[in-house]
Amino acid sequence: MDVPEEPSRIISLSPAVTETLFMLGMGDRVVGVDSWSYRPREALKVRRVGSYATLNTNVVRELSPDLVLTTTGVQRPLIDQLKAAKVPVFPVPIPSTVFELISGVALVGGLVGKYEEGAKLAEGLHSRLVELSRLRFSTPVRAYIEIDLGGPTVPAFFSHITSALHLLNVHNVYGNVKQAYLYGVKVADFPLFDVSDVFRTDPDVVIYEFKRKQPSGEEVKELVRSRGWDKLRAVREGRLVVLPADTLAHHGPSFLDNLRECLVKVMDSLGSPSPSP
Incomplete structure (x- = not known):
């Protein structure tokens, strides 16, 4: 074309x-x-x-x-x-990696004739990513990540979310599955994912992105109750990280801001010092 x-x-x-x-x-x-x-x-x-x-x-x-x-x-x-x-x-x-997310920004710049602007925006995002990577955990943190997109959606290997968190030494417990996402509801051409499998993985932290921008405390309690997550070591010990809708799911330029927000919350849940603003 x-x-x-x-x-x-x-x-x-x-x-x-x-x-x-x-x-x-x-x-x-x-x-x-x-x-x-x-x-x-x-x-x-x-x-x-x-x-x-x-x-x-x-x-x-x-x-x-x-x-x-x-x-x-x-x-x-x-x-x-x-x-x-x-x-x-x-x-x-x-994007299937955070690097593809950044190159996608340059691609859009080229498509619309904003060559210099696209290159500079992509370079700026790369610099932000390098800065964030310096805050990575010294030892791996195993994380279960789930996003409510109208049903349970769990990032796997070919997801920008898995890629970005891995740079911070946060390892997705389903990061060894050859899919972009696992689905806890019926999606054509994909096997149904059993969300109770999280108990087998015993993650260090649970990262859950709600469908709403401002989930209430009652919604969080209902999530934990309905899933039986009070039996998960991470949740029982206060390491349930709650994110508003479209935090990690979004794969535009502001994703790196969202990634930092997620990192701070994970650090807080683990009792690690948060980075300065």
């Missing part, structure tokens, strides 16, 4: 890509986004063209984009839909 040198009417179907476009100074050229794009806050003013997995092609045609940026994975049917409608589309791969 021919990509315009400097597209002037862009639709983004990825929250990570949307955030990247705004950070590249291209926000005024973004005419449509998916319903999950809220970073930065200015993105909330942009017209919604669908959800992460569905698309209103009538709205897309009305907006007359000269470039639609998607991800891969579950958005492959959307790519086919856009191609069938003769809409220019380019899929930005979902």
